[in-house]
Amino acid sequence: MARVWRKEEFELNKKPLIIIGLVVFILAIAFIAVRVFVFSPPSIVKLTPIPDGEYDPAVWGKYYPLEYRSYLKNREMAPSPTGFGGSVKVQKSIAEPSILENFKGMAFSKDYSEDRGHPYAVQDLMETKRVSPKSVGSCMTCKTANLIDIYREKGWGYANMPLFDLFPLLKHPITCANCHEPSTMALRVINPAFIEAMAGRGIDVKKASREEMRSYVCGQCHVEYYFQPETSKVIFPWQKGVKPDEMYAYYAGQPFGFAQDWIHPDSQAKMLKAQHPDFETWSGGVHGKAGVSCADCHMPFMRNNGRKYSSHWVTSPLKNIGSSCRTCHDQSEPWLLERVKTTQNNVWHLQKTAGQWVARAHEVIGKAASVPKTNLAELEKARELVRKAQWFWDIVAAENSMGFHNPDQVLNTLGQSIDLAHQAIETASRAAGTNF
Amino acid sequence: MIRKILKGSAGVTAIGIVIGLVIAGISAGSYHLAGTPQFCASCHSMETVHGAWLQSEHKQFACIECHLPDSNLASQVTYKAAVGMRDLYYETLRSYPDAIKLTDGGRKIVSENCLRCHFSTVEKTNMASGGASCIQCHRKLVHGQGLAKGGIRVE
Numbered sequence: 175m176a177r178v179w180r181k182e183e184f185e186l187n188k189k190p191l192i193i194i195g196l197v198v199f200i201l202a203i204a205f206i207a208v209r210v211f212v213f214s215p216p217s218i219v220k221l222t223p224i225p226d227g228e229y230d231p232a233v234w235g236k237y238y239p240l241e242y243r244s245y246l247k248n249r250e251m252a253p254s255p256t257g258f259g260g261s262v263k264v265q266k267s268i269a270e271p272s273i274l275e276n277f278k279g280m281a282f283s284k285d286y287s288e289d290r291g292h293p294y295a296v297q298d299l300m301e302t303k304r305v306s307p308k309s310v311g312s313c314m315t316c317k318t319a320n321l322i323d324i325y326r327e328k329g330w331g332y333a334n335m336p337l338f339d340l341f342p343l344l345k346h347p348i349t350c351a352n353c354h355e356p357s358t359m360a361l362r363v364i365n366p367a368f369i370e371a372m373a374g375r376g377i378d379v380k381k382a383s384r385e386e387m388r389s390y391v392c393g394q395c396h397v398e399y400y401f402q403p404e405t406s407k408v409i410f411p412w413q414k415g416v417k418p419d420e421m422y423a424y425y426a427g428q429p430f431g432f433a434q435d436w437i438h439p440d441s442q443a444k445m446l447k448a449q450h451p452d453f454e455t456w457s458g459g460v461h462g463k464a465g466v467s468c469a470d471c472h473m474p475f476m477r478n479n480g481r482k483y484s485s486h487w488v489t490s491p492l493k494n495i496g497s498s499c500r501t502c503h504d505q506s507e508p509w510l511l512e513r514v515k516t517t518q519n520n521v522w523h524l525q526k527t528a529g530q531w532v533a534r535a536h537e538v539i540g541k542a543a544s545v546p547k548t549n550l551a552e553l554e555k556a557r558e559l560v561r562k563a564q565w566f567w568d569i570v571a572a573e574n575s576m577g578f579h580n581p582d583q584v585l586n587t588l589g590q591s592i593d594l595a596h597q598a599i600e601t602a603s604r605a606a607g608t609n610f
Numbered sequence: 611m612i613r614k615i616l617k618g619s620a621g622v623t624a625i626g627i628v629i630g631l632v633i634a635g636i637s638a639g640s641y642h643l644a645g646t647p648q649f650c651a652s653c654h655s656m657e658t659v660h661g662a663w664l665q666s667e668h669k670q671f672a673c674i675e676c677h678l679p680d681s682n683l684a685s686q687v688t689y690k691a692a693v694g695m696r697d698l699y700y701e702t703l704r705s706y707p708d709a710i711k712l713t714d715g716g717r718k719i720v721s722e723n724c725l726r727c728h729f730s731t732v733e734k735t736n737m738a739s740g741g742a743s744c745i746q747c748h749r750k751l752v753h754g755q756g757l758a759k760g761g762i763r764v765e
Contacts, residue, residue: 209701217763218763218765220765474708477704477706479704480654496708497708504746504749
């Protein structure tokens with residue numbers, strides 16, 4: 175016998191459905207209201223003072239987790255989005271073989287690799303073939319937060335100590351304390367060479383604004399420098415200015431008797447080695463002049479769950495175009511990347527050309543010197559020309575932006591390098607009375 | 611008595627009108643409230659742009675005077691509802707980008723609103739013939755030099 179269905183059984187009871195719907199709706203509204211209006215993400219970072227002398231980033235990271243998590247990304251070893259630079263330890267001479275010719279007779283021809291991130295600074299210093307038992311303490315100046323204690327204890331005395339004797343003191347690489355005051359988290363610089371060099375330019379870094387400090391913390395190390403003869407103290411050659419020709423003019427005056435870094439074995443020219451002048455190059459470029467700090471692009475503001483923080487992954491801005499470039503520039507990400515690539519490709523082309531002509535100049539001067547009755551005075555002029563030509567090439571090649579920090583100046587510098595290298599070749603030919 | 615009125619069609623109409631007026635009043639009120647800069651700034655993502663606007667030469671104008679289309683009320687309400695839902699979505703999920711940008715549509719609306727006041731300045735130039743965007747060049751006018759200024763405060 176068929177079952178008799180009652181009417182209620184056919185009709186769905188709508189009452190609970192309506193109530194459930196209403197509850198879900200109200201909950202959703204409440205959730206949105208609470209998230210948007212009540213518990214909005216904090217705008218202020220909670221301060222936790224860190225004890226003075228604590229250089230372990232993991233300890234700082236307990237209280238500043240977003241910053242620490244992004245700092246740990248500095249361990250990444252990857253090529254840069256433009257193909258220039260990057261953080262993979264690879265010999266630069268593979269892409270630019272003239273490096274081997276131009277640094278002949280000195281350590282950079284033995285080992286000159288692309289640099290890795292800040293966490294590797296001490297390890298890479300200990301592993302590079304450029305250091306030897308003869309290396310001086312100065313070499314570790316920019317590699318470690320332990321510099322604070324070492325300088326506090328020994329003053330500049332550490333500079334002349336054997337580097338290997340200092341190795342046991344280098345417990346940490348470049349970490350939070352290199353740039354942050356542990357009690358207030360304010361920005362600070364710890365490299366005495368930078369503080370002295372800025373004072374020499376009439377700038378008291380203790381009075382610098384926060385915006386300026388956002389470049390000074392990087393500028394304390396990403397600069398050209400040399401070691402003072404006798405004391406090995408680190409000095410920045412900024413007395414006459416920070417442009418390539420101004421720094422060259424400074425070296426021409428043989429400060430403290432500093433005549434050269436080494437003598438090139440082929441040309442016998444007294445050579446200078448340039449070191450990563452990122453800060454100097456940037457400061458005259460369009461971004462630097464417009465007041466865009468290093469951190470604006472290399473440590474852009476990012477958000478985590480709505481909370482704003484400074485990325486401590488100090489890397490190519492092109493890995494985060496949306497947060498770095500597009501804070502000011504409205505164009506699309508591919509468009510912006512293409513512009514940077516265009517600049518860098520142009521610079522790379524001229525840099526390679528300049529390096530090759532400088533190498534050729536060394537070779538020609540060497541040949542001219544072996545010609546009997548060669549004009550020695552002319553030959554000396556050729557040596558001076560190749561020294562200058564190589565300086566103008568190296569100050570660009572050693573810089574970390576493949577020209578992007580200051581494209582017009584960099585292309586001008588490379589143009590001068592190529593011209594000077596040709597002059598050197600011509601002068602050497604004239605000295606020997608032949609055409610090389 | 612009351613039942614009688616309720617049962618009468620005139621009564622139903624009257625109650626309908628009252629309810630209608632209340633709903634209309636609430637809608638108009640909240641629409642007005644949602645058009646104030648204070649309301650826009652109540653979202654965390656709008657903090658920096660609001661701060662920059664407060665220091666700009668256009669601070670006498672509310673956000674919506676530039677960011678709503680210069681058209682009739684109906685299309686303004688529709689636009690605001692659609693854009694507002696999108697804002698609410700990203701604000702709730704907190705997944706808005708680090709640097710917030712106008713969409714192409716939003717850019718066009720802002721540019722047209724520039725002309726509401728500045729048309730006479732450009733009417734004899736190519737700008738007036740359309741196609742050109744005012745804020746391609748004047749993009750820092752209201753919201754300042756980048757969002758980064760001011761930075762992060764430590765307590």
